[in-house]
Amino acid sequence: QNATQVYDYAIAGAGTAGLLLAIVLTEDPSINVAILEAGSDGRTNPNITIPELRGEIIDTEYDWAYYSTVQPGLYENRSQPVNRGKTIGGTSAMNWMIHNEDSRIQLDIWESLLNLTGWNWETLSTAFRESEMFFAPPVNASSAEQPDLANHGSSGYICSTLQRSVLSLLSDYVTPALLNAGYAVPGDRNGGNVTGAGFLPLAICPGNYTRSYAGSAYTAVQDRKNLHLYTNAQVTNISWASTTSGNVTARGLNFVDTSGRTSNTSLSIHADEIILSAGIAGSAPILERSGIGSPDILMPLNITPVVNLSSVGTGLRDPLMMQYQPLQYNFSVEFTGGEYAQNYIDLRPAQDVLSPFDYNAASVWLNTTASVPGLEDAQFQVFKHLWFTRQPLIEMAWQYSSTQSMPYTLIPLSQGSVHINSSDPLAAPVIDPNYNSVTATIGNETVPWDLWLLSRASQFYVTELASSPPFSEVLTKTDPDHNLPPTEYQQAVFERSGTSQHLTGGLPMLPRSAGGAVDANMLVYGTQNVRVVDGSIFPYQPSAHPMGLTYAVAVHAAKILQQIKGSMGTYTEDPQRSNSSSNATAVFPAVQPTVTYDVRGSAVPASSAAVFTGGAGRLVTGKERWIMWAVVAILGWF
């Protein structure tokens, strides 16, 4: 590094989002980007490049190998592993590689319900396509789900294709059973309609069948003179040019050389704009170590607060997953290709995966509850909106080993936090996803919401499959037994559930008044030039595996930055974008949405009773509640 150089952008973390962001920004040769990665370069390691070896870098030097705090909401208070990639490409170097599956409605909500101007399905799906280089499926691919090339990119940095192996169990038994049970198998999910079962594209380059990820994208452009990637460079904090309130301006990033090449003396780099892309376990801690966060957390660690922003480190969540659900069959499962076959997923709205009784009882609880602890009201409203508009809230992930279908709640209501608790800049953060912390009253019972939904949905799903031919003809055993009484089944689910490794949040992109840490320009509130671009900023958990959306966020963020800087980007979405939100005025409206819904998701006139009333929803009286319950119960049977 040239000690006097001031880069246009300095990025902390060369992971999924940060590295793709750097690559897109440096398409303009006049833009200089430095990107600092705490991990080393694993790009030639077969455990990273060969798709079938996925997971092999867990607990190696390429993994932060963090653990959550003890979790009172899980069986035996189990702490959960929090695996995150620590290498070029970040967690995209270790993940399970499912590409994209975001629904149109739920991304449109970013703009319409959450006031995130310019963030909607159109802009994010465009950004996703621009990240993608899609290869048409091989001859053996499932015929049930044919890709529509119009929904895919052809010149992006991340290859995608359908897998070359197809598990006969899925194509010959599960899909026909679901069709027999009356469920549509969606077409190409990249069009925004994601509900249903089928195969998804994987992030694989079909030519040599290697993993395609942010690291391989970097390999293709690593000779760019304006892109400077430093490995073994662990960012500790932001250095400030000004900490005057209203003009808090960063000068650069301080980092430690962890390679041993130097003696860990603190180094620094300077830039006009600072971007944190250190992921859910890295970005919020860097902000806190820089004096941005809650004084209650900073002052005991002798960190002088620079911006009082208590939303830093909040809104972290991990969809609760049942990690083990073996099914047994009386035929031997065959692979046509002999390898990896896990990208078969079934996404279901609550209406399709709960009994009418359960669905109605849960709808009553949602309709009569204005807020829950640990969740911003804006996020709760989004959940209600998705619930009543039939968006997918439960996923069944069919495992490559073929003996399991692993269900999980796509959008947990329980949220926790990620914070520092040590003045040692290299210490691990305290990660608390706070599983099963939201309780709900369903009928006469008080239950942990996420566990209840997971258990009821799983039992319903397996019961349905067990009675739908041709799957029912080969299924010999379900474990837990789907015929168990619901409370016993729930106990079995409880004993098997934990992380899905799909953590997002920690620095929510929301209006400041709605608990946000960054605005729609990714700018940290109260600062002039510090932004966050990674999975931390998702305003709520998407109903999807997060990697595809993380790439889309990176590309969309690059366009916003290009427009702010006035460089080569052609982004014209919102010409009014400003470079600062220090005096952000974005406010989440007190009453949202204006539309109300009946239990089947149909909009009803605002004057109707017994419906979702939005954030300002009042609690109903006992009598009203009984009438409401009767109404939804009756409606639900039609």
Ligand SMILES: Cc1cc2nc3c(=O)[nH]c(=O)nc-3n(C[C@H](O)[C@H](O)[C@H](O)COP(=O)(O)OP(=O)(O)OC[C@H]3O[C@@H](n4cnc5c(N)ncnc54)[C@H](O)[C@@H]3O)c2cc1C
């Ligand atoms: C085991 C596993 C399986 C998964 N499977 C899937 C899947 O099948 N499909 C899917 O869609 N998603 C999957 N995910 C989730 C998905 O991979 C992540 O959500 C996504 O990659 C996160 O991207 P990110 O940019 O936010 O962070 P990351 O990709 O984690 O990038 C953060 C980067 O910052 C670096 N960093 C951290 N702190 C510092 C610091 N102080 N200084 C410098 N650098 C730092 C890290 O080393 C890392 O390289 C999986 C995750 C895991 C752990």
